[in-house]
Structure formats: C-alpha cells, structure tokens
Amino acid sequence: MLTCKEFLQELNDYLDDVVDVQLRNRIEAHITECPNCFVILDTTKRTIQVYKGMQPQTLPEDVHARLIRAVERKLSGRKPSVG
Amino acid sequence: METETGIFDESALVAKAREGDAAAYSELVHRYSRKIYRLAKHITQNDEDAEDVLQETFLKGFEHLGDFHGQSKFYTWIVRIAVNESLMKLRKRKADRTVPLDEPLDTGEDTVVREIAVWDEDPEQQYSREELGNILDEAVQSLRPVFRTVFVLRDIEELSTEETAEALGISVPAVKSRLLRARLQLREKLTRFFKRKGDDVFAYL
Numbered sequence: 001m002l003t004c005k006e007f008l009q010e011l012n013d014y015l016d017d018v019v020d021v022q023l024r025n026r027i028e029a030h031i032t033e034c035p036n037c038f039v040i041l042d043t044t045k046r047t048i049q050v051y052k053g054m055q056p057q058t059l060p061e062d063v064h065a066r067l068i069r070a071v072e073r074k075l076s077g078r079k080p081s082v083g
Numbered sequence: 084m085e086t087e088t089g090i091f092d093e094s095a096l097v098a099k100a101r102e103g104d105a106a107a108y109s110e111l112v113h114r115y116s117r118k119i120y121r122l123a124k125h126i127t128q129n130d131e132d133a134e135d136v137l138q139e140t141f142l143k144g145f146e147h148l149g150d151f152h153g154q155s156k157f158y159t160w161i162v163r164i165a166v167n168e169s170l171m172k173l174r175k176r177k178a179d180r181t182v183p184l185d186e187p188l189d190t191g192e193d194t195v196v197r198e199i200a201v202w203d204e205d206p207e208q209q210y211s212r213e214e215l216g217n218i219l220d221e222a223v224q225s226l227r228p229v230f231r232t233v234f235v236l237r238d239i240e241e242l243s244t245e246e247t248a249e250a251l252g253i254s255v256p257a258v259k260s261r262l263l264r265a266r267l268q269l270r271e272k273l274t275r276f277f278k279r280k281g282d283d284v285f286a287y288l
C-alpha cells in the first residue's frame with residue numbers, strides 16, 4: 001500500500017490524469033482507507049476547479065485603448081525584422 | 084488595408100504579421116490581450132505593472148516575430164515574453180529584497196500538509212462574487228512568485244506542463260514540483276474559508 005507521503009508525491013499526476021492504471025488503483029485504494037488523504041485529494045481538486053471557474057479578468061477600456069495606440073504606433077513604424 | 088482575419092487560421096495570421104501586415108498582428112493582439120493582461124496582473128499583482136507588461140509584450144512580440152518559427156503555439160511564445168516582462172517588474176519592485184525569485188529554497192516545508200478539513204458542499208455560494216474573487220486573489224498573492232507563476236500558467240491559463248516549462252525556461256520536473264506546492268498551499272489557504280462549519284480542524288505532520 002502507498003504511504004501518505006507517496007500519495008502526496010503522486011497527487012498532481014493523479015489530478016492531471018497522467019498516471020497509469022496500476023498507480024491509479026493504488027492511489028484509489030489508499031484514499032478509501034485513509035480519510036486524511038481523501039480530504040486532501042478532494043479539497044485540492046476543488047481548489048483547482050474554483051480557480052478554473054474564476055471570472056476572466058476584464059481588460060479595462062482605457063488600458064485596451066492605450067495598448068491599441070501603442071501597437072498602432074509601432075506597426076506604422078516598420079516591419080518586424082525577419083531573422 | 085482590410086484583412087478578413089476570420090478566415091485565417093493562426094499560423095497564417097502569424098505569417099502575415101511577419102510580413103508586416105498590421106491588421107494580422109492587430110488580430111493576434113486582440114485575441115490574446117485579455118489573457119496576457121490577466122497573466123501579468125496575477126504575476127505582478129499590480130495594475131500599473133500589468134499594463135506596462137501588456138504593452139511591452141505585444142511591442143516586443145512584434146519586434147521579435149522573426150524569431151518565432153512556429154514550432155510552438157503563438158500563444159505559448161507570447162506568454163513567454165509576458166512572463167519574462169512580469170518577472171522583471173517583480174524584480175524591480177523587490178530589488179531591496181534578497182530572496183531570489185526564480186530559485187525556491189527547498190526546505191521541504193511547502194509540501195507539509197498542516198490543515199485537513201472537509202469543505203462545505205458548495206462553499207462558493209456563501210460568498211458574493213466579489214468576496215470570492217478577493218479570497219482567491221489573496222490566496223494566489225500570498226504564494227511565492229516561483230510557485231505563483233507556475234500555478235497561474237498551469238491552472239488558470241491552462242497551459243500544459245510542457246508549455247509551462249517552455250514558457251518559464253525550466254524543466255518539466257521543476258514545473259511539477261512547483262505546481263504541487265502551489266496547489267497544496269492554496270488548498271490550505273482556501274480551507275480556512277471553505278471548511279465545513281462545526282468540524283474540528285486537526286493538524287498532523
């Protein structure tokens with residue numbers, strides 16, 4: 001059986017779904033027997049989800065306008081150097 | 084000059100921009116400006132710096148388009164510029180500090196889990212959108228820049244591990260270990276807000 005420390009080391013790959021079947025089974029066996037690691041897995045997964053669901057940062061209009069002006073000034077200047 | 088950018092896929096856009104097609108480059112700017120701004124704001128934690136980074140990124144991007152050979156996605160390439168600009172801003176702001184920004188001190192402490200508590204069924208519902216945004220932002224802000232940057236690229240901008248490694252110029256194992264620390268630290272910080280009320284919080288080593 002996986003130790004808690006080994007579980008933690010594999011946690012990321014498990015969450016990113018890049019572990020092989022054998023390791024997946026060992027991880028899942030561990031969390032059915034270890035409530036602490038079960039909670040760690042669950043809350044880490046939800047941490048990632050809550051950030052993924054975050055409202056995208058809007059680009060304030062004035063910031064956008066200044067960006068467009070700066071880019072236009074640059075583009076009217078010259079071609080990019082192709083090297 | 085009018086370019087019907089809608090019909091071009093991205094590599095065609097990039098090729099046109101390299102030839103000096105202003106409309107094509109503007110379209111690329113339009114596509115990614117919001118994401119680059121968000122990224123810059125997350126890393127620099129500062130509006131003024133984020134705006135500087137945004138402008139510098141797209142100006143430098145245009146200057147160096149000749150160096151982009153299309154072996155990676157344009158977005159990954161422009162992200163790399165944005166990350167470098169953001170880290171430079173951070174270094175300037177923290178010039179008086181001695182803590183290096185790119186090499187984490189490996190004390191091992193960051194992967195020690197101190198707080199384990201079950202979360203509420205739907206903890207986000209207990210906060211307004213604004214409160215929730217502040218909680219999430221403050222948690223990210225509290226991470227060290229090396230961890231924050233990896234977390235932002237992987238879990239917010241949703242770059243792959245390989246793309247993140249490329250954008251930061253670090254190895255894949257380094258991305259993985261920094262991401263694990265970042266995720267665990269955030270998990271712990273959010274637990275303070277999201278844990279089920281009434282549960283005892285216990286600590287272990």
Ligand SMILES: [Zn+2]
Nearest residue numbers: 003004034037
């Ligand atoms: Zn365990």
